[in-house]
Amino acid sequence: DARVTQTPRHKVTEMGQEVTMRCQPILGHNTVFWYRQTMMQGLELLAYFRNRAPLDDSGMPKDRFSAEMPDATLATLKIQPSEPRDSAVYFCASGPGGDRATYNEQFFGPGTRLTVL
Amino acid sequence: AQSVAQPEDQVNVAEGNPLTVKCTYSVSGNPYLFWYVQYPNRGLQFLLKYITGDNLVKGSYGFEAEFNKSQTSFHLKKPSALVSDSALYFCAVNGYGQNFVFGPGTRLSVLP
Numbered sequence: 195d196a197r198v199t200q201t202p203r204h205k206v207t208e209m210g211q212e213v214t215m216r217c218q219p220i221l222g223h224n225t226v227f228w229y230r231q232t233m234m235q236g237l238e239l240l241a242y243f244r245n246r247a248p249l250d251d252s253g254m255p256k257d258r259f260s261a262e263m264p265d266a267t268l269a270t271l272k273i274q275p276s277e278p279r280d281s282a283v284y285f286c287a288s289g290p291g292g293d294r295a296t297y298n299e300q301f302f303g304p305g306t307r308l309t310v311l
Numbered sequence: 312a313q314s315v316a317q318p319e320d321q322v323n324v325a326e327g328n329p330l331t332v333k334c335t336y337s338v339s340g341n342p343y344l345f346w347y348v349q350y351p352n353r354g355l356q357f358l359l360k361y362i363t364g365d366n367l368v369k370g371s372y373g374f375e376a377e378f379n380k381s382q383t384s385f386h387l388k389k390p391s392a393l394v395s396d397s398a399l400y401f402c403a404v405n406g407y408g409q410n411f412v413f414g415p416g417t418r419l420s421v422l423p
Contacts, residue, residue, distance in 0.1 A: 227410075227411075233421075236416060237401065239411070242410055250410060275349075285355070299345060299360055301357070302354035302356070305353075305354050
């Protein structure tokens with residue numbers, strides 16, 4: 195049963211520390227998305243990759259957030275330095291992409307719950 | 312720009328009764344519409360989608376959704392609700408060449 199995996203599942207850190215979240219997309223999927231979910235803002239798209247290239251990261255605070263795909267099996271989201279307002283659940287999702295990218299569903303990981311004290 | 316509205320924050324329904332979770336959208340061109348469900352402490356799970364064809368789409372767990380182009384709506388329905396259907400439901404739209412836009416979510420509570 196193919197699924198998106200995310201590590202860690204929970205992270206508690208202090209303000210100013212670096213946080214790295216990892217995602218393994220479903221094998222064969224070439225689109226990867228990072229979302230942030232909070233009670234106040236709901237689900238926000240942070241970044242979007244296709245074939246490991248960033249296509250849209252306009253939703254991401256550029257001064258402290260960075261997203262990369264070092265290879266096809268790993269996507270990372272880093273926050274440096276972290277702030278209390280970054281506390282949220284961060285989801286990674288992947289999709290088959292290709293010519294049918296627009297109408298293929300996304301498959302979500304279980305999320306990383308980040309708490310910044 | 313594309314957008315999705317879910318006019319109800321919360322929907323309560325008695326077990327065994329039909330349920331409807333509403334969604335309206337705005338997109339240029341043909342809409343591709345999706346419903347997802349989120350259970351507590353879990354990621355979103357895909358329920359169903361409308362791409363083209365029959366306006367009534369059937370999905371997982373007995374859910375279905377009706378696409379109405381004139382009303383720009385894509386309401387989620389189920390003939391008989393179960394307590395286990397209680398969760399957060401998200402509608403999403405994707406216009407060609409654009410990214411997914413998710414609605415704010417509707418919390419469904421099915422009362423025994």
